[in-house]
Amino acid sequence: MNPQDPMIIQPNQPTPPNVPGPPSPPPPSPENMFQPITSQGPPPPADSLGVPQSQPAFLSPDPASSPPSSYEAPNPIQPITNLGKPTKKKSKKPLILAVIVVGVLLLVTTIVVVIASSSQNNTQNNQQQTEAPQGPQPAQAIDIEQANNSITQDITSHDNNKDFPEDQLSDKNLGL
Amino acid sequence: MMKCIRITGLSIAVVAVFVMLPIAYAADPATPPAGSSFEARLAQRKAEQNITLEEKDQKRLEQTCVNVQSKIRTINQSATTVINDRNLSYKRVDAKLWVTIGRLKLATQDTFELEKQRTSFAQQINDFQTTGSNYTQTLDDIQLINCQADPVGFKALLETARFYHKQLISQANAVHAYVANDIKKTLDTHVSDLKPKAETN
Secondary structure, X not given: OOOOOOOOOOOOOOOOOOOOOOOOOOOOOHHHHOOOOOOOOOOOOEOOOOOEOOOOOXXXXXXXXXXXXXXXXXXXXXXXXXXXXXXXXXXXXXXXXXXXXXXXXXXXXXXXXXXXXXXXXXXXXXHHHHHOXXXXXXXXXXXXXXXXXXXXXXXXXXXXXXXXXXXXXXXXXXXX | OHHHHHHHHHHHHHHHHHHHHHHHHXXXXXXXXXXXXXXXXXXXXXXXXXOOOOHHHHXXXXXXXXXXXXXXXXXXXXXXXXXXXXXXXHHHHHHHHHHHHHHHHHOOOOOHHHHHHXXXXXXXXXXXXXXXXXXXXXXXXXXXXXXXXXXXHHHXXXXXXXHHHHHHHHHHHHHHHHHHHHHHHHHHHHHHHHOOOOOOO
């Protein structure tokens, strides 16, 4: 057993400190995952700072050795941007529901306004009716006639002979 | 002969004076002062009536006055109700006259006569109210007095009550007649004045 074997955990050895290394390159964005292959070939890879590096000569296509014009590049691979997201048709149900709700609200508001205005008109009419007779009105012939009859009735409702008999305090009536 | 006729005439005149004197001397009962006591009212009525009783009248009064007081109690209860109802009716009539006068003025009618009659009517019902109050007060005093101990006072109060009773009848009849004859006539005149006159072409 070799004590220098790195796979062997050495007891009582201080663990080496974690020295932060160079920052790891950012993960490629989904859009840049697959780059179209053009006649000029794929773009050179970028370093950790995003600076494209020159490609080795054997990788970069030589314009002189470019294929003839009759050569057609294969159809580029279309980028797949939405991986795992199924396409959905836009549903019109929420729109219809919103229209219905707005319509109902408008209808309810209209009814409330109509009822409130009609009740206000009624109260105004009642106030006008109750306020219409302001004070006594000029007398008419029928009014004076009615007053005359009423006064006569008040007076004749009392019978003087019955209420104050003349012999009520006589000696005979009192037993003197 | 002439001398005998003169002496006879003179005697009759002297007797008449002595007979009429007590009646003439009895002054009309006056309204007692407000807040007066029973003793004050009794003294006032005795002075007003100036009653003198013979011995047999006094004894008869002492024997029967207690029964009279119980009858007076019943009469007083009914009289109080009747007088209160009449006062209310008369005030109602007065209020109706006020309103009628106001409405006639709004109709630009001459209300001088009706206003004068209304004032007279108000005075009449005021007098009736005063007489009714004096009458019921006197009936109360008759129930209060010790009639056997003071028959003269009892007699004085009884005569006072009779006076007010007659006055009540007279005033009630006067009010009825005034309304039926005077006020009603004036109102009928206003009715004919307010009726639309027929157009004559």
